[in-house]
Amino acid sequence: MNNPHRCEGRFELQKITPIILAGGIGSRLWPISRESFPKQFLKINDAPSLFQQTVQRFQLAGFTRPIIVTNEDYRFHVVEQMGEIGTLPELILLEPCSRNTAGAVLAAVRMQADRNPSALCVVAPSDHLITDRTGFTLAIEKGVSAAISGKLVTFGIKPDRPETGYGYLELGKDDVGGGQLAPVRSFTEKPDLQTAALMMSSGHHLWNAGIFLFRTSDMLAAFTRYAPEVAAHVDKALSGNTLDLGFTRLDKDAWMALPDISLDYAVMEHADNICAVPFDGHWSDLGSWQGYWREECRSNTTQDGLVTIGNAHxxxxxxxxxxxxxxDQTIVGLGLRDLVAVAMKDAVLVADRNRSDEIGTVVNYLKSRNASQATFRPQDFRPWGWFEELVTGPGFKVKLITVHPRGVLSLQSHTHRAEHWVVVEGAASVTIGNQTLDLSANQSAYVPKGEVHRLENNSLSDAVLIEVQTGPYLGEDDIVRYEDAYARS
Incomplete structure (x- = not known):
């Protein structure tokens, strides 16, 4: 290939900037994916998370460092997981709340356009599985010339089944088989089964992968023409942005007024300069337990389509x-057909596998009953590590706490509770009032109610502690922070 923009070449005229969207909550993979820690950050069987795999997909010579757009609550997950794979972002934009993909993409494009009005950008969700990394790079390469000429390029997957959970792109009749760039005639959102079957049999429809390639100037022009209201609110959110520990935090009031709309609805379905590149490689959005089961069946040898993960039989x-x-938790199925059964410490899901697209209704039902399991996982992740409640009773609570190397809890006090810390692994430095103690395994410290205190891990390995709280009120909001390394209020 002699394309001067080729992604793996040595003579790129202009590198492509990845815009990675990492703000989704993945509710259809409940209970393992929850709002407090969604599917893009999960590491199942110790594999890299989908977010990490997405970042690694762009660690090639033809790409710049990525711009990450994520929810404010996920900012430290992004930093930690990028650090684990040895890479840095160009910029991390923080959404005060979720407003779908249109605003998120435009905010990143605006920031990039200020640096380079004709920059090439590729937008990618962070929670999709793409196993053919080379094929994906070549597909992007096919779209570069069209993007440079002013086209908005999208990427489609050749369907292998009539899928009702995906959107579809309609191309010219002979374009899908050729695998080359082709104009997009229309978009169809998640059709019924009969329509999906007709689209598949027609031979000129692709699944919509939600991946886009364009020049910043062309995408800005499209928003000005087709979604000026979105553009106005994004401009306000950017003009009121603040810098916070290296993050760019968008203005909350302006962002909350932003329409909740996808990039497809806002721009792509209206524009007349859309073309698509068919992608032959394996792709899945892992958007439901049905999709997860199908992926496990594809990548692993199964008996009678039975997939078992963890201590499951x-x-x-x-x-x-x-x-x-x-x-420590065994799940056993006997005589099951077409079922999903997922057991966690605080929640169990048993569902018809063919109805797994409806799991979002389960989450909404739990929210209506104020069940914490709808949103929060047993492990509560913090910038310094994580904790998990082990036992709770009248007037007491027991937690398991893990503090990562160089992690430091805020300097704080509690109005209603006292705490007793016991180090069970590693070492920790504990400040209580004017006294500092260095604790190792089997040593402990007592923090009286109202005393200012802090815990740090200055070692090179995790510090693991058991915390026993006692008092009349043990809520997480009983914290008065005086100093915080992570700028939390």
Whole structure:
């Protein structure tokens, strides 16, 4: 190939800037994916997370460092997971609340346009699985010339089944088979089964992968023409942005007024300069348990379509998925057909596999009943590590706390509770009032109610502690912060 913009070449005239969207909550993979820690950051069987895989996909010579757009609550997950794979972002934009993809993409494009009005950008969700990294890079390469000429390029997947959970792109009749760039005639959102079957049999429809390539100037012009209201609110959110520990925090009031709309609805379905590149490689958005089961069946040898993950076992089971998050919790299925059973410490899901697209209604039902399991995982992740409640009773609570190397809790006090810390692994430095103690395994410290205190891990390995709280009120909001390394209020 002699394309001077080729992504793996040595003579790029202009590198492509990845814009990675990492703000989704993945509710259809509940209970493992929850708002407090969604699917893009999960590491199942110790594999890199989908977010990390997405970042690695762009670690090639033809790409700049990525711009990450994420929810304010996920900012430290982004930094930690990028650090684990040895890379840095160009910029991290923080959304005060979720407003779908149109505003998120435009905010990143505006920031990039200020640096380079004709910059090439590729937008990618952070929660999709693409196993053919080379094929993906070549697909982007096919779209570069069209993007330079002013086209908005999207990428489509050749369907292998009538899928109702994906959107579709309609191309010219002979374009899908050729694998080359082709004009997009129309967009269709998640059709019914009959329509999906007709689209697949027509031979000129692709699944909409939600990946886009364009020049910043062309995308800005499209928003000005087709979605001026979105553009106005994004401009206000950017003009009121603040810098916070290297993050760019968008203005909350302006962002909350932003229409909740996708990039497809806002721009792509209206524009007349859209073309698509068919992608032959394996792709999945892992958007439901049905999709997750299908992916496990594809990548691993299964017996009768039975997928077991963790401490899970099936007897006379077919076409089912059984999963246990904890090695201490055994799940056994007997005589199951087309079921999903997922066991976590605080929640269990049992569902018809063919109805897994409806799991979002389960989450909404739990929210209506004020069930914490709808949103929060047993592990509560913080910038310094994580904690998990082990036992709670009248007037007491027991937590397991892990503090990562160089992690430091805020300097704080509590109005209603006292705390007793016991180090069970590693070492910790504890400040209580004017006194500082260095604790190792089997040593402990007591923090009286109202005393100012802080815990740090200055070692090179995790510090693991048991915390026992006592008092009349043990809520997480009983914290008065005086100093915080992570700029939390």
């Amino acid at each position: 099936g007897i006379d089971c077919e076409s089912s998925l059984l999963m246990s998050e904890s090695a």
